[in-house]
Structure formats: structure tokens, C-alpha cells
Amino acid sequence: MNLVVDLGQSGARIKIGDQITALNIPKTAAFTVLETLERIFKEVPSQDFETVYLSLTGLYGIVTEEQAIGELCNKFFNAKHVAVLDDGIAAFVGALGEQSGVVLTIGGGVVAISSHAGKFGHADGKGSIFGDLGGGFWVGQTAMRRAIATLDGRDNATDLVEILQAELKAHEELVIKNGADAATLCINAAKTVIVGAEAGVKSAIEILTTGADYLGKTVHGVWQKVSTADAGTPTVCIMGGPSRNQTYVDLIKRSINSHLECNFTTAKSDHLVGAPLTAQLYPAGVDPLFKWWHA
DSSP states (O other): OOEEEEEOSSOEEEEETTEEEEESOOOOTTSOHHHHHHHHHTTSOSOOOSEEEEEESSSTTOOOOHHHHHHHHHHHHOOSEEEEEEHHHHHHHHHHTTOSEEEEEESSSEEEEEEETTEEEEEEOOOTTTOOTTSHHHHHHHHHHHHHHHHTTSOOOHHHHHHTHHHHHHHHHOSSTTSHHHHHHHHHHHHHHHHHHHTTOHHHHHHHHHHHHHHHHHHHHHHHTTOOTTOOSOEEEEESGGGGOHHHHHHHHHHHHHHOOOEEEOOSOOHHHHHHHHHHHOTTOBTTTEEEEEO
16 A cells, blocks of 8 residues: 655645545645654554655755655655655646646645646746745735735725734734744635635735736746647646635636637646656656655
8 A cells, every 4th residue: 555645835635545634734934844744744644655655845846855755754654665746746647647738736835837748847836935926825915914004004905904804813913923823824814815806805806816917927937838839729727725716716717818828627636646646657757846766
């Protein structure tokens, strides 16, 4: 039996056989990827796994610690083979398999992966300071900044103040207002903003429209990294928590269409299927997005 782990900014999921378990252990700035994996592994019942497949946020498109991660899997599970994947490529293969196109994954952050003729492209996934534009953290942070500025008399987004009452109270209670808890608060606030946009809250709609514009440019940019003159029309899939909201999805699709002629589709599956499938389709790895460790 094998183990599959999907680590994101809002939590983690593990799959053993057909059983999937969600864990409230996100990748935050407080812990490295390796430290976060160790926390996750301590929650897995003690047993041996021949192969461990890891779909990981926080790698920024480049796998560099496969040795240390592999040794950690060997220590906990006596694993002989470990596939270390940037979560973007796991999402792509899970969603589209070997098709040409782009998979845009929106969670707390953002990552876009393109593929054509055996070549892969990567965009965003830069983290909340330098990127992740249009993702959950960005949406929530943008709204919270405007709401707080309104309370300070520096803005006039009273509609955001009204819908973000619980989040603003939580912000007041934060002892450290620029740490991991603050980042989690921003990601949680995004859910309120998206619901507000659906209800017609003007400032929330403005934020999602701007976020969608960023995401449309991200999809266009990552497709240009692999596109050729005879590439044809790409297939585009939008995944992740915020993509379950039709209002945001419609705005994102409209933005993508303004930059790129494409066909939209729904994902065949997700990271938990995509990670082992990537290992099967690309047994030599996909440098720098996916690397193996072997005991």
C-alpha cells in the first residue's frame, strides 16, 4: 500500500488506499515544508509504505529538498521510493492527464501549470509577498486592508466593514498581526468576500474583478511559455476552493477569454490522483517540478 499527501495553504489531505483524511495542518510561514511534513506524518498511523507521493505547496515550482524529504519518509514509513512534486504539476496531471493546456489552481495561493508537446510551464506560486495574485490570501488581504482603512478614515468601503465584522473582530484580537495567524485570517476572510460578491456587495465585486484580471493574465502568460505556432487551442481547467464559486469562476473565464482563445473543461480528478499518476506517466521525473528519491 502507498501513501499520498496533498499539502496546501489551508490544510492537508492524506490518502491511504481509498481512504482520504483531511488534516488541519496547512503550510504557513511558521514552518518549512519539511517541518510541516513531519507534523503531518506524526498524524499518520504507524505503518510501512513502499512508495510515498507528495503534492506540495511552498516549493515555488522548484523541487530542491528531495533528499531530506525522502529520508524523512523513510524514517517514518520505511519508504523505498518518494515522489516529490510541486502541487501545480500534480493538479495539472490530475485534471488533464497528458492533454495540452493550462490548469489554474486557486487556493490560499495561486499556481498555473501549462503543458504542450512534453514541455511544462510554471507561473505564479511565488508566495503571498511576491505573487499569488487573485488567490484566497490576496482576496482576503485586499478586503481586510480596505475595511481596516475605512475604519481609520482612509477609505470608504463601508460595505466591506459590514460583511467582515467577524474577521475584523478576529484581527483586533491577534497578538501578532503579521504572522501565520494573520495569513490564515486573510484566507478565511476570502470566503466572506466571495459570498458578499454573490450577494451584490459592490466593493467585494470590485476585488474579485481585479483578482480575475490577474488570473487571466497568469493563464495567458503560462501558456505562452509552452505554446508553439501549431499548438492549437488550449484546454483550460480552473481548480481549487475559490473555483467552487460560480461568480468568481465566471469573472476569471471572462478575463482569460480576453487574453486567450481556449476551451474550458472540468477537472478529471485532483492532486491526490494526480501525484501518483504523474509518477506513472513521467517515471524519470519532470525537472524541476517533480523529482524522485530512492532508498
